Amino acid sequence: MHLTTWQELTRxxxxxxxxxxxxxxxxxxxxxxxxxxxxxxxxxxRTPNLDALARRGVTGLSVPVGPGITPGSGPGHxxxxxxDPVRNVIGRGVLEALGIDFPLEPAxxxxxxxxCTVDEHGRIVDRRAGRxxxxxxxxxxxxxxxxxxxxxxxxxxxxxxxxxxxxVIRGAGLGDxxxxxxxxxxxVPPVRARGEDPMSQRTAEIVEQFVRQAxxxxxxxxPANMLTLRGFSKRPNLPTMRDLYGLDAVALAVYxxxxxxxxLVGMRIADAGKTLQDQIAALKREWEQGDxxxxxxxxxxxxxxxxxxxxxxxxxxxxxxxxPSIMALHPDVFIFTGDHSTPSLLKxxxxxxxxxxxxxxxxxxDDVTEFGERACARGGLGQIPACxxxxxxxxxxxxxxxxxx
Amino acid sequence: MHLTTWQELTRxxxxxxxxxxxxxxxxxxxxxxxxxxxxxxxxxxRTPNLDALARRGVTGLSVPVGPGITPGSGPGHxxxxxxDPVRNVIGRGVLEALGIDFPLEPAxxxxxxxxCTVDEHGRIVDRRAGRxxxxxxxxxxxxxxxxxxxxxxxxxxxxxxxxxxxxVIRGAGLGDxxxxxxxxxxxVPPVRARGEDPMSQRTAEIVEQFVRQAxxxxxxxxPANMLTLRGFSKRPNLPTMRDLYGLDAVALAVYxxxxxxxxLVGMRIADAGKTLQDQIAALKREWEQGDxxxxxxxxxxxxxxxxxxxxxxxxxxxxxxxxPSIMALHPDVFIFTGDHSTPSLLKxxxxxxxxxxxxxxxxxxDDVTEFGERACARGGLGQIPACxxxxxxxxxxxxxxxxxx
Numbered sequence: 165m166h167l168t169t170w171q172e173l174t175r176x177x178x179x180x181x182x183x184x185x186x187x188x189x190x191x192x193x194x195x196x197x198x199x200x201x202x203x204x205x206x207x208x209x210r211t212p213n214l215d216a217l218a219r220r221g222v223t224g225l226s227v228p229v230g231p232g233i234t235p236g237s238g239p240g241h242x243x244x245x246x247x248d249p250v251r252n253v254i255g256r257g258v259l260e261a262l263g264i265d266f267p268l269e270p271a272x273x274x275x276x277x278x279x280c281t282v283d284e285h286g287r288i289v290d291r292r293a294g295r296x297x298x299x300x301x302x303x304x305x306x307x308x309x310x311x312x313x314x315x316x317x318x319x320x321x322x323x324x325x326x327x328x329x330x331x332v333i334r335g336a337g338l339g340d341x342x343x344x345x346x347x348x349x350x351x352v353p354p355v356r357a358r359g360e361d362p363m364s365q366r367t368a369e370i371v372e373q374f375v376r377q378a379x380x381x382x383x384x385x386x387p388a389n390m391l392t393l394r395g396f397s398k399r400p401n402l403p404t405m406r407d408l409y410g411l412d413a414v415a416l417a418v419y420x421x422x423x424x425x426x427x428l429v430g431m432r433i434a435d436a437g438k439t440l441q442d443q444i445a446a447l448k449r450e451w452e453q454g455d456x457x458x459x460x461x462x463x464x465x466x467x468x469x470x471x472x473x474x475x476x477x478x479x480x481x482x483x484x485x486x487x488p489s490i491m492a493l494h495p496d497v498f499i500f501t502g503d504h505s506t507p508s509l510l511k512x513x514x515x516x517x518x519x520x521x522x523x524x525x526x527x528x529x530d531d532v533t534e535f536g537e538r539a540c541a542r543g544g545l546g547q548i549p550a551c552x553x554x555x556x557x558x559x560x561x562x563x564x565x566x567x568x569x
Numbered sequence: 570m571h572l573t574t575w576q577e578l579t580r581x582x583x584x585x586x587x588x589x590x591x592x593x594x595x596x597x598x599x600x601x602x603x604x605x606x607x608x609x610x611x612x613x614x615r616t617p618n619l620d621a622l623a624r625r626g627v628t629g630l631s632v633p634v635g636p637g638i639t640p641g642s643g644p645g646h647x648x649x650x651x652x653d654p655v656r657n658v659i660g661r662g663v664l665e666a667l668g669i670d671f672p673l674e675p676a677x678x679x680x681x682x683x684x685c686t687v688d689e690h691g692r693i694v695d696r697r698a699g700r701x702x703x704x705x706x707x708x709x710x711x712x713x714x715x716x717x718x719x720x721x722x723x724x725x726x727x728x729x730x731x732x733x734x735x736x737v738i739r740g741a742g743l744g745d746x747x748x749x750x751x752x753x754x755x756x757v758p759p760v761r762a763r764g765e766d767p768m769s770q771r772t773a774e775i776v777e778q779f780v781r782q783a784x785x786x787x788x789x790x791x792p793a794n795m796l797t798l799r800g801f802s803k804r805p806n807l808p809t810m811r812d813l814y815g816l817d818a819v820a821l822a823v824y825x826x827x828x829x830x831x832x833l834v835g836m837r838i839a840d841a842g843k844t845l846q847d848q849i850a851a852l853k854r855e856w857e858q859g860d861x862x863x864x865x866x867x868x869x870x871x872x873x874x875x876x877x878x879x880x881x882x883x884x885x886x887x888x889x890x891x892x893p894s895i896m897a898l899h900p901d902v903f904i905f906t907g908d909h910s911t912p913s914l915l916k917x918x919x920x921x922x923x924x925x926x927x928x929x930x931x932x933x934x935d936d937v938t939e940f941g942e943r944a945c946a947r948g949g950l951g952q953i954p955a956c957x958x959x960x961x962x963x964x965x966x967x968x969x970x971x972x973x974x
Contacts, residue, residue: 169655170635177638220605526914528601528609528921530946544943546952548636555637559920566918567634568641568654569661569800 166251170555171408174246174564178410183496183561185411185456186447187553189244190483191237192465192506194518194537198473205464205473205508206519207536209480213487214500214521214535221498221523223532224545226553228504234515240503241425245458246409246554247402254428255340255397260330262424264322268332268399273340273367276395277321277329279304279388286353286390291346292327293388304388305329312377314370331374331393339364342371346392354392367396404430405456409558414454416443422460431458440482444489451493459490465513468506476508496561498523499553500535517547524560571656575960576813579651579969583815588901588966590816590861591852592958594649594827595888596642597870597911599923599942603878610869610878610913611924612941614885618892619905619926619940626903626928628937629950631958633909639920645908646830650863651814651959652807659833660745660802665735667829669727673737673804678745678772681800682726682734684709684793691758691795696751697732698793709793710734717782719775736779736798744769747776749799759797772801809835810861814963819859821848827865836863845887849894856898864895870918873911881913896928901966903928904958905940922952929965 167175195205228235229249238259239249257274268274279301281290296304301323309321317335324330341360347353357372359365371393382389405413407430415426416436423433432454436446443459450457461483467476491498498521505516519540530544541547545556558564572580600609633640634654643664644654662679673679684706686695701709706728714726722740729735746765752758762777764770776798787794810818812835820831821841828838837859841851848864855862866888872881896903903926910921924945935949946952950961963969 170637173635173638173655526601526912526919528942529605531943542947544946546630546946548952552636555635556920557637559637559639564637564639564920566639566641568644568658569664 166248167403167408168246168248168551170552171246173567174555174558175408177565177567178558178563179565180410181562183563184451184454185497185557185561186459186490186495186499187244187457187557188459188461188490188498188500189241190461190464190480190500190502192468192504192513193502194505194507194514194516195468195476196507196509196516198509204537205468205476206480207538209477209484211480211484211535213484215533217487217491217498217500217523218521218535218539219533220529221521222527222530222545223535223540223543224520225517225540225543225547226501226520226550227517227547228550232515234513235504236513237421237503238425240550241422243550244501244503244553245405245429246551247429248551252400252402254400254425256395257330257397258399259421259424260324260328260395261332262427263421264324264330265420265423266320266322266330266332269334270399270401271334271336271338273333273338273396273398275331275393277331278346278392279327279329280390280392281387282353282390288347288350288352288354288390288392290387291350291392295326296388298323298325300388301326301329304382304385307381308378311381312374314373317370319374327388333367333370337363338367338370340367340396340398342368342396344392344394345371345375346394354390357393399428402429406430409554410563411456412454413456413458414450415458415460416446416450417458417460418443419460419462426458440486444486447490448493464502465506468508469511471508471511473508496524497557499557501553518550520545520553522553522556522560526560571653572808572813573651573653573956575957576651578972579960579963580813582970582972583963583968584970585815586967588860588968589856590902590904590962590966591864591895591900592649592861592904592962593864593866593895594646595866595869595885595905595907597873597909597918598907599910599912599919599921600873600881601912601914601921603914609942610873610881611885612943614882614889616885616889616940618889620938622892622903622905622928623926623940623944624938625934626926627932627935627950628940628945628948629925630922630945630948630952631906631925631955632922632952633955637920639918640909641918642826642908643830645955646827648955649906649908649958650810650834651956652834653956657805657807659805659830661800662735662802663804664826664829665729665733665800666737667832668826669729669735670825670828671725671727671735671737674739675804675806676739676741676743678738678743678801678803680736680798682736683751683797684732684734685795685797686792687758687795693752693755693757693759693795693797695792696755696797700731701793703728703730705793706731706734709787709790712786713783716786717779719778722775724779732793738772738775742768743772743775745772745801745803747773747801749797750776750780751797751799759795762798804833807834811835814959815968816861817859818861818863819855820863820865821851821855822863822865823848824865824867831863845891849891852895853898869907870911873913874916876913876916878913901929902962904962906958923955925950925953925958927958927961927965931965
């Protein structure tokens with residue numbers, strides 16, 4: 165656990181207030197033009213509602229982690245929740261477990277697993293076992309879970325998709341400083357697990373037993389006749405948003421990983437359904453039961469990852485269309501941004517800062533009249549670290565006392 | 570004591586120079602429009618002289634403490650003097666003592682006192698004793714000071730205004746980690762003082778004796794028949810501006826609290842009279858006797874606190890009118906900003922960044938042609954922490970050597 169200076173201060177300065185905050189995260193929102201001089205996805209999209217809010221509110225750019233740093237979903241969201249994304253790293257195993265809604269307990273050690281193919285000398289020949297179908301993955305996970313027994317611990321082997329699964333080891337006194345058994349290349353056997361301290365050494369021994377028994381059970385399978393593990397980790401012990409900010413926070417997310425990230429910071433997870441319309445309906449339903457509402461929208465990121473510029477434009481327009489129904493709830497503070505950029509040009513997350521909009525009665529408007537990357541670069545908020553957004557929101561809804569006399 | 574990286578560097582890199590700096594602090598300068606799309610106080614004011622300087626110099630926005638943090642006068646000024654406002658907190662008792670020009674010694678423990686009214690069971694019924702007239706406060710303070718005797722320490726009970734007073738305990742080995750005796754609500758008796766460590770426990774015992782004797786002396790008074798104390802603190806042990814920056818700094822402040830803050834960082838306090846005209850005359854008189862001149866103007870804050878938009882506009886115009894007489898002294902660096910914003914819309918200090926102007930022969934001008942919040946948001950200095958302003962000023966008057974070969 166590591167608190168930013170601002171988290172320490174907001175904890176100290178918090179005061180009760182009734183103001184409500186909506187944080188709408190359009191995943192991977194920021195983009196790039198396809199060619200020099202062109203427009204980004206957001207600049208191309210018709211967004212009359214966001215443009216009107218840009219005129220009424222104040223804009224800027226959010227730097228998710230730091231200069232040149234391309235964030236994964238974990239750091240991107242930790243920053244938006246106000247946590248230092250560099251000092252509060254969420255392990256790959258934990259993220260993967262959150263992504264399948266696995267109810268991780270504080271002492272659990274989780275790892276991301278891959279089924280792979282090894283040759284007769286035990287050397288990896290395919291790190292993904294030909295991307296076996298998910299049904300096969302489900303079957304193999306069940307086989308391992310039902311047959312592997314290690315005294316003193318409980319094991320969970322949970323399928324994710326294709327060759328991917330999650331291993332969770334539940335038991336007392338287990339450390340997570342264990343190396344990956346995945347060598348990240350072919351032609352060599354999986355790496356032995358070793359622990360960096362006595363508690364982690366205990367975990368490593370359990371992992372070795374698990375791998376031995378699994379190898380035996382998978383021997384006659386094809387192509388998934390072996391497995392590798394990486395990202396051993398325990399869930400970080402984070403102070404909640406209630407502790408730090410005095411907020412009753414509610415998450416409205418369709419995808420499990422984002423619900424999981426929200427759960428790590430103590431948010432209540434509401435049933436948000438499957439679609440953006442479902443999420444908005446849930447927001448209305450939950451409105452009286454919280455102070456802070458995190459709405460997560462995935463498809464601006466996935467269309468960016470697909471390199472589908474036109475589809476990302478369409479997804480942005482889909483969001484714009486629901487903005488009036490959010491504003492009809494009269495949030496005291498409305499924030500619209502992304503956890504990182506996902507330019508369709510790059511087909512991946514990127515380090516570029518993310519357009520940011522803040523609307524409140526107490527904001528000092530700027531000259532920006534549309535919501536887009538270039539316009540936001542001239543916005544009144546300037547370029548700010550993403551983890552500064554939450555303290556600003558608290559101030560705008562009267563939740564922070566004066567600091568110092 | 571906690572130095573910023575920049576204070577460590579400026580201490581190391583300082584070189585003698587003859588250039589003079591004027592820092593003009595218009596307290597609570599930043600504002601907000603009264604209605605969406607409107608102008609702020611500063612944008613409304615006719616400020617031909619500041620506008621001309623904005624064209625000649627470089628502008629930006631100063632962030633006093635951090636995102637969403639509303640500073641009191643202490644942190645706001647510490648930052649402008651180059652000190653980290655979060656790590657160098659000045660206690661409420663010390664500030665109150667500074668506010669009445671009390672000559673605090675390093676070992677003194679100061680507290681802010683309130684006369685209050687208690688019922689026959691000792692429960693507070695009015696936390697401010699009906700805001701008794703100041704003359705009554707003076708009389709009661711004298712009564713307490715003349716009659717209370719506690720072996721081993723010297724006590725000062727100094728009136729402030731209405732129900733407010735300052736208690737200073739002078740003696741060796743006294744800690745200041747003592748809780749407030751003010752419960753901050755009615756219906757309960759004052760809280761017992763307790764110390765968090767042995768030295769503070771000693772202070773707490775003295776406080777308890779003081780409170781017992783005072784209760785006896787006040788018993789037949791009405792409505793001020795009791796008192797509460799809060800903000801026990803000692804003056805922080807800060808390195809001076811001479812040490813850190815090589816500056817002979819002079820304060821020209823009409824209000825005692827700002828003289829007191831200046832004294833904490835080693836400034837010499839000049840007799841600045843009562844009015845802005847007196848301050849300018851004092852600046853001229855002192856011009857050969859210093860390198861750095863802190864001019865403090867209070868009324869932009871007090872009109873903001875009153876919610877009087879028009880009066881704040883007028884005060885800003887009053888300042889603008891004296892700018893030529895300051896510039897006639899040819900300061901090498903002229904800085905104009907505030908310690909925080911005090912929008913009349915909010916009738917209080919706020920977290921919004923503060924317009925900032927820096928004029929020097931070596932500044933790189935921007936496109937800003939008027940001095941106002943929106944214009945400064947596009948200024949060449951960008952948005953910078955307030956504690957970065959002083960190192961910039963040092964550079965612009967040739968007081969910092971090159972760093973590294």
